[in-house]
Amino acid sequence: MRLGLYHIQLMRYYEEVMAQAARNYAFTGDKKWEMRYRAVEPISDRLLKNAIANTDETIQPFFTVMDNANVDLIKMEYQSIELVNEGKKDQAIALLDSKEYTGQRRVLAGGLEDFITQIEGDARQRGNLSDVMIPSVQQIIELERKLAVMEDNLKKEKLFAIGELSARLAHDIRNPLSVINTSINILISQKDIDAKTMETYERMQRAVERITYQIDDVLNFVKPRVSSLKNTSLHEILASVLARIDIPKTVVITIPPNNIEFVGDIISLEIVFVNLITNALQAINNSGEIVISASVVKEKIIIKIRDNGPGMSSDIIPKIFEPLFTTKQTGTGLGLTSCKTIIEQHGGHIDVESVVGKGTTFTITIPYRQIM
Ligand SMILES: Nc1ncnc2c1ncn2[C@@H]1O[C@H](COP(=O)(O)OP(=O)(O)O)[C@@H](O)[C@H]1O
Ligand SMILES: [Mg+2]
Structure with a gap:
């Protein structure tokens, strides 16, 4: 019984x-x-x-x-x-x-x-009720633990499969895409194009640009990152990032007046800024303000990227660093995941504050390694 x-x-x-x-x-x-x-x-x-x-x-x-x-x-x-x-x-x-x-x-x-x-x-x-109850509780705990491990493995397997597939796909698309891009540029540079045709070319150019962004998100996410620490500076990184992003005239972007020289992995930090600035541009819908500020406090570099976009509601904030979470029609949901991984590889962390209707601030904190 x-x-x-x-x-x-x-x-x-x-x-x-x-x-x-x-x-x-x-x-x-x-x-x-x-x-x-x-x-x-x-x-x-x-x-x-x-x-x-x-x-x-x-x-x-x-x-x-x-x-x-x-x-x-x-x-x-x-x-x-x-x-x-x-x-x-x-x-x-x-x-x-x-x-x-x-x-x-x-x-x-x-x-x-x-x-x-x-x-x-x-x-x-x-x-003797307790005699009867105790083993059942233990078994439940044990089963829950097993289920948690299974769930975790499933999640990892799924991510791995997505990674493999998308890396191959992204890589294969890249070459033909750059051919298309070059060809459009040749078309655009021709003389005597009427306005209507030009408009069509430019639309093609924007579409190609959008796919390129998505592919970069995927590749940055899945690419194994070999980090190589080098002497660099915030201004150096930002200059190269801003040269890569098309900033519309209707956007005011402020970079920190003070430069910080430090040791970091330039390539991967560039990915972080490209992602954060691109997200900010998309948030303000290409018209508004993006302010980047930086300071060194207690052996840590603190960099803030603030935009005056629509902000995020409190129910989406906890999800934004999760892979594949996106609220955009053509988003990949991989950008912020990559940012988080890179910043953590630098021994730091990335946080977000956001107020609906006011804007969003991402804060990067990394240990300050002085240049040699
Ligand atoms: N500056 C921002 N302002 C408002 N929402 C943001 C901002 N940055 C990121 N988000 C939200 O976080 C989500 C995830 O961002 P991300 O990982 O870069 O993927 P994606 O840009 O492809 O959607 C976005 O879809 C958006 O909802
Ligand atoms: Mg993004």
């Missing part, structure tokens, strides 16, 4: 986890929920079977009802997963909202609840 309670306690927990995982998968399509479901389902089934085997005959019919409900639920939950995998999210949600599904859940959850109340009463009378 005691073993029966222990299994049934776990069962109640897993039943929740499974229902939640199936639901989350239907709503988000995030593979981690499908995986979580598939990991828990066989355990939960085994638990119920064990519980049935470990109880005396008088309670067994009671269990059979729950077991039947459980079999039905699992069937519907797997069906909902299949539907999501076939791209039929709406049908999956409808299935999990159906009367049949919610009804069977009530049978199973209600049955478990009743049963626990009943035998917890028995156990309490015998004064």
Whole structure:
């Protein structure tokens, strides 16, 4: 009987986890929920079977009802997963909202609840409730830990696969793209072009530029970075960055009046500034103000990049450094991830402050290594 309670306690927990995982998968399509479901389902089934085997005959019919409900639920939950995998999210949600599904859940959850109340009463009378409860808690913790590791691995694998694929793709696109770019420049430099044709060329040029940005984001993200520390300065880095970015006349960009000379990896720091300035330009929609300031405080270089764009709401701020998070139609969501990695490789950190309607400030803090 005691073993029966222990299994049934776990069962109640897993039943929740499974229902939640199936639901989350239907709503988000995030593979981690499908995986979580598939990991828990066989355990939960085994638990119920064990519980049935470990109880005396008088309670067994009671269990059979729950077991039947459980079999039905699992069937519907797997069906909902299949539907999501076939791209039929709406049908999956409808299935999990159906009367049949919610009804069977009530049978199973209600049955478990009743049963626990009943035998917890028995156990309490015998004064050994804690005996019965403790192992189940430990097992839950252990399973949660395993699931967390699995989720983490899945995330890493997914990122690795994305990395491999996009690096190859980006690399292959780059060459033909530069051919197109050169050709457009040749077309534009011809004499006697009418305004309309010129406009078309320029539109092509902007489109190519946009793809180039995206490819650079991807390559900067996946490229293994060999960091080479060299003597450099903030002005040197900014000058080279600003030469690479097209700054419209309607943007006022202020660079720090004071220069800071330090040791750092020039190539990767340039990537950071290109990303932050490009994001700021996109935020202010090519008209507004970008102010870069710098100081050295307590052996640390602090650089701020502020824009007077629309800012970010508090629900998106925690996500912006995550790979693939973007709010832009043609964004990659890789820029800030690259910035964070690079700054951390320099032993520093990057933070953001943003006020909706006022603007955004990114703050880079890196250890100050004086030049030799
Ligand atoms: N200066 C900024 N002002 C407002 N939002 C910003 C700014 N910089 C970044 N963001 C937000 O952070 C998201 C992620 O940025 P990033 O990683 O560079 O990817 P991407 O630029 O491709 O979208 C952007 O889509 C945007 O929502
Ligand atoms: Mg960006």
